[in-house]
Each structure stands twice: as C-alpha cells, then as structure tokens.
Amino acid sequence: MNSLSDIVWIVDDDDSIRWVLDKAMQKASIETRTFADAESVLDALQQDVPSALITDIKMPGIDGLELLKKVQEKDESLPVIVITAHSDLDSTVSAYKGGAFEYLPKPFDIGEAVTLVKRAFAARHEQEATQSNGAIAPSSDFLGESPAMQEVFRIIGRLSASPINVLVTGESGTGKELVAKALHKHGPRASNPFIAINTAAIPRDLLESELFGHEKGAFTGAQSLRQGRFEQADGGTLFLDEIGDMPAELQTRLLRVLA
Incomplete structure (x- = not known):
C-alpha cells in the first residue's frame, strides 16, 4: 500500500507517453506530476522532491542520463526509472551505472510500469527507515526487445561493476x-x-x-x-x-x- 505522500514525477518530451503513464498511475491511485523536459524537473527539485521519478533517455536539451546524474547529486536515494525506445545494452548499462533504480524499455507494459513505481516507493521507504535508524545504506553488443532479453540486460547492468x-x-x-x-x-x-x-x-x-x-x-x-x-x-x-x-x-x- 502506498503512503499518502507518495508521488511519482514523469518526464518525457512525448505528450502521448506522459498521458499514458499519467492515466495508468492515476488508475492505480498513484499521485503524479508530469514534465515535458528535464530543465523543468530540475527547477521543481529546488522546491520539492518526489518519491520516485520516471524519465526517458532520449530527450532534447538535457537528456535522461544527464538528468539522472543531476538527480543523484541532489538525492542519491531517489529511485529513478529510466525508459527508452532504444532497447540496447549500452543504454541499459549506462542507466545502471548512473544509479538508475530500474530500466523500462518502450513499448512498455503499463502494468509493469505501475509495478516498478510501487517497487520504487517501497525502496524509498526502506531507505528512509534505514537512515532514520542510524544505519548506513550500501552505497552494445547485441539488441533485444523481448522480456527475456530485457532481463539479461538488467543482469548484465547489475553484474558488470x-x-x-x-x-x-x-x-x-x-x-x-x-x-x-x-x-x-x-x-x-x-x-x-x-x-x-x-x-x-x-x-x-x-x-x-x-x-x-x-x-x-x-x-x-x-x-x-x-x-x-x-x-x-x-x-x-x-x-x-x-x-x-x-x-x-x-x-x-x-x-x-x-x-
């Protein structure tokens, strides 16, 4: 169950992607805030911080990986889910190396997107609980779009370092x-x-x-x-x-x- 204060920010220059994700999250009773570019997100982060953030990689201006880097500098415990239409290994590994919480390839499954956001909320809560207890939290060569290949990419991303x-x-x-x-x-x-x-x-x-x-x-x-x-x-x-x-x-x- 989500906390009443949980909110996910959605960043994508594609209006249709923002709309689909926004409606899916609302249907799952998840509060959202949408942005058309990374610059707007960085401005908003000066005043507020979400429970999770979804961003596309390929965007004009500041792209998703650069946004991820800047978000990590501000709050490294903020879960960031990276989405991209380019389901290749380089993008996956770059996202994980940058500290991404998860990777979601387009075209994505709405149910999977909602599940990832809920997992991100849970991870955020666990991180906050760990910090409040005084503990220290532990700090392409081929293409594929099938769920099985996406899982291989995720595993490579996690194990490569x-x-x-x-x-x-x-x-x-x-x-x-x-x-x-x-x-x-x-x-x-x-x-x-x-x-x-x-x-x-x-x-x-x-x-x-x-x-x-x-x-x-x-x-x-x-x-x-x-x-x-x-x-x-x-x-x-x-x-x-x-x-x-x-x-x-x-x-x-x-x-x-x-x-």
Missing part, C-alpha cells in the same frame, strides 16, 4: 560469450585483456598448462616458460567455455583458484 565470478549458462549458440564480453566491456576491467578459451577443444594433457602455465623444465617437453591464460587475463576477464567438459580433477583445481 562487480568483481565476483559469473557463471553463464545456456544452450549452444545462445550467446554466452557475448554476455561475457558485455560484462567485460561495461565493467572496470574493460581496458584490460579479455581472454576466451574453449576448454573442450584442448587435449586434457595440455589443458592444465594452457590455463595455469608452467616453468621451464617443469616436466618433459617444457623447454620454455609458458604464461597461462589466468596470468594473461590478469586485471581483465577470463572466459572459460564448456567448463562442464573439463576433466573432473582439473575442475577441482579450477575451483581452488576461483574460491
């Missing part, structure tokens, strides 16, 4: 390496190497040296120092394809490296 290891699953040909490259491209490791290796294509007796390297003379035939793929990818991203086909003993060693 994280240092954690990521397991990408899917049938052959579904774009697992594209996802890995996108995580690399949009993260802090982008300027460092991206190393891909198909572990199923390398003979098992050579795979360990391929991954971890070896010193000169470490075994018969090791006539020179070899740098392993892990070392080559230092500071960047190592994409290990088909790890399920690796020998079990090598999977164990890999686990020790990743743990």
Whole structure:
C-alpha cells in the first residue's frame, strides 16, 4: 500500500507517453506530476522532491542520463526509472551505472510500469527507515526487445561493476560469450585483456598448462616458460567455455583458484 505522500514525477518530451503513464498511475491511485523536459524537473527539485521519478533517455536539451546524474547529486536515494525506445545494452548499462533504480524499455507494459513505481516507493521507504535508524545504506553488443532479453540486460547492468565470478549458462549458440564480453566491456576491467578459451577443444594433457602455465623444465617437453591464460587475463576477464567438459580433477583445481 502506498503512503499518502507518495508521488511519482514523469518526464518525457512525448505528450502521448506522459498521458499514458499519467492515466495508468492515476488508475492505480498513484499521485503524479508530469514534465515535458528535464530543465523543468530540475527547477521543481529546488522546491520539492518526489518519491520516485520516471524519465526517458532520449530527450532534447538535457537528456535522461544527464538528468539522472543531476538527480543523484541532489538525492542519491531517489529511485529513478529510466525508459527508452532504444532497447540496447549500452543504454541499459549506462542507466545502471548512473544509479538508475530500474530500466523500462518502450513499448512498455503499463502494468509493469505501475509495478516498478510501487517497487520504487517501497525502496524509498526502506531507505528512509534505514537512515532514520542510524544505519548506513550500501552505497552494445547485441539488441533485444523481448522480456527475456530485457532481463539479461538488467543482469548484465547489475553484474558488470562487480568483481565476483559469473557463471553463464545456456544452450549452444545462445550467446554466452557475448554476455561475457558485455560484462567485460561495461565493467572496470574493460581496458584490460579479455581472454576466451574453449576448454573442450584442448587435449586434457595440455589443458592444465594452457590455463595455469608452467616453468621451464617443469616436466618433459617444457623447454620454455609458458604464461597461462589466468596470468594473461590478469586485471581483465577470463572466459572459460564448456567448463562442464573439463576433466573432473582439473575442475577441482579450477575451483581452488576461483574460491
């Protein structure tokens, strides 16, 4: 249930989009205020702050990403939902990097838009409750418009800045390496190497040296120092394809490296 003071501001230079969102929110008993440009929003923010804000990315003058940046500077806990007709990965990741609460591609589902606003209200309330308790809150390579692809974009946006290891699953040909490259491209490791290796294509007796390297003379035939793929990818991203086909003993060693 929404607080009586909850209000969402809607920013879009397209009159029809503003009208549709405004009517949908009113039908859901959500108070709204609409703006045709970012400049008007910034002026209004001098006097008042909404519970959530919806903004388009592509707008004349100050665009949605610049507005997002300015809003974050004023109130970083204000949930901002970014909408765009350009449902591409670059826009998604840029929005998340800028601190967007969520991403809504056009043409959007009205029900989803209402749900996102309600989630934004809940997040705002939780943030305020956390702050009042004295706690500190934790601070394109491919296109797609289907709900499934939009969820992939959201996940990439959230994980791209994280240092954690990521397991990408899917049938052959579904774009697992594209996802890995996108995580690399949009993260802090982008300027460092991206190393891909198909572990199923390398003979098992050579795979360990391929991954971890070896010193000169470490075994018969090791006539020179070899740098392993892990070392080559230092500071960047190592994409290990088909790890399920690796020998079990090598999977164990890999686990020790990743743990």
